[in-house]
Amino acid sequence: MGEPSGPGDGLLSAPLVIEYPFNRTTGPVIGAFLTGLRDGIVTGITGEDGRIICPPVEYDPTSGAPLTTMVPVGSEGEIVSWSWVGAVRDGQILDHPHALALVRLDGADTAMLHVVDAPSADAVRTGARVRIRWAEERSGSITDIAAFELIGADA
């Protein structure tokens, strides 16, 4: 244990990390989605009503029927909703202030949650166009999308 860094006089303190090393199976749909991210392609899935759901889900959100038809969607889209993360906690994928946003990619009818690497909250607005910034090394993870970036004059 280390010397005191917290409250109280002369109290010891020490870092304590509790970690659960989950190893999850993806299933075919999420597996294909993550494989696509690794290959630089974002995929959605076709719902029973023809809507494109992205990120894909395994079962139709309305009827519960299994869904199987996967389609590509764009790597650009628009912000549907967002909030500003001014104080960044450890373990976030960006280490500086950024937006957390719901982004509806072109060709998709639903939105995904991801980070938007914007210079300030003033630069972000609902409806703003964004594009994917891919990670340099991709492994089949949602963080293969390093961040979304604002497109054009909005930045």
Added chain:
Amino acid sequence: MSELWTQPAIDTSAIDGLTDAETIKRVRIPASISYNYIPGLAPTRFLRGLAEKKILGERCQTTGDVYVPPRGVSPIDGLPTVEQVELPHKGTVASFCVVHIGFGVNAPPTPFCSALVLLDGAAVSVYGPVQEVPYDQVRIGMRVEPVWADDDALTTSFENIKWWRPIDEPDVDAESLKGHM
């Protein structure tokens, strides 16, 4: 490898460029929680004692029982334990189990014996591995002593006691250990 799931096959024919090779089937998603652990006043006194190879318990004002590690309050009367007691470096195996599945960064190679050791004069037992004896020869009532880390490696940690080992003394009657786990 056997199938990891049973779900309808998916159709990815509309997606150009999706590689067939090595589709993602498993992902590691560790969930971790980081604490800054502050043990409190009485455990701090205990841990500082360990740095000097002292095992310090604290006595209940009502029953006279000595608690180690101390929490600063007696679980019997709810009052502060104000008297500090230095306990001897001798104890008795009050209970034990044999561990066959390794875990933790400092655990001995499996199989090993993890024991509750009732220090002489204490009311409750402390945990620790028993080494320097085959794991299948550990028994309740066996007399043991702590094996300490080297002096220059002592810290304010219970890991200063690397393990417990048998000493050449007659076993303690198991009946006398009841209620002290």
